[in-house]
Amino acid sequence: CVLRKIAEKTPLQRLLEHLLRSMEKRDPQQFFAWPVTDNIAPGYSQIITNPMDFSTIKQKIDDNNYQNLNDFIDDFKLMCDNATTYNHPDTIYFKAAKKLLHVGLKMVIPDKLKQLRSVLV
Numbered sequence: 001c002v003l004r005k006i007a008e009k010t011p012l013q014r015l016l017e018h019l020l021r022s023m024e025k026r027d028p029q030q031f032f033a034w035p036v037t038d039n040i041a042p043g044y045s046q047i048i049t050n051p052m053d054f055s056t057i058k059q060k061i062d063d064n065n066y067q068n069l070n071d072f073i074d075d076f077k078l079m080c081d082n083a084t085t086y087n088h089p090d091t092i093y094f095k096a097a098k099k100l101l102h103v104g105l106k107m108v109i110p111d112k113l114k115q116l117r118s119v120l121v
């Protein structure tokens with residue numbers, strides 16, 4: 001039926017949701033959980049033309065908007081790069097973005113992904 005169709009996840013969606021959850025755990029202060037607003041970051045929307053955050057990535061996974069793993073990785077990199085573009089190197093946000101990028105990319109190294117296959121199948 002239609003309802004069941006909507007709920008079913010593709011193998012790619014299940015992989016991306018697993019990776020997203022692991023990445024979100026490395027952002028305990030939730031600096032990357034929601035879109036950055038001009039209220040909390042003056043001039044943000046003028047400086048950052050392509051904003052990205054974990055909630056938007058989650059929505060794109062649910063909408064089956066990612067055709068492959070690399071499109072997902074590109075949005076993760078965009079999110080981190082935005083933070084190192086807008087924030088000065090001596091801020092907690094710049095430092096958090098650098099660490100998050102490093103940790104997140106380690107999760108998608110081929111050998112790491114192979115280990116995941118058994119978990120996700």
Ligand SMILES: COc1ccc(OC)c(-c2cc(C(C)=O)n3cccnc23)c1
Nearest residue numbers: 030031032033034035036040041083093
């Ligand atoms: C201090 O608590 C929060 C809470 C949510 C935030 O973004 C969703 C941020 C935040 C996140 C960011 C980023 C990611 O650039 N940021 C930049 C300047 C000022 N604040 C932020 C901070």
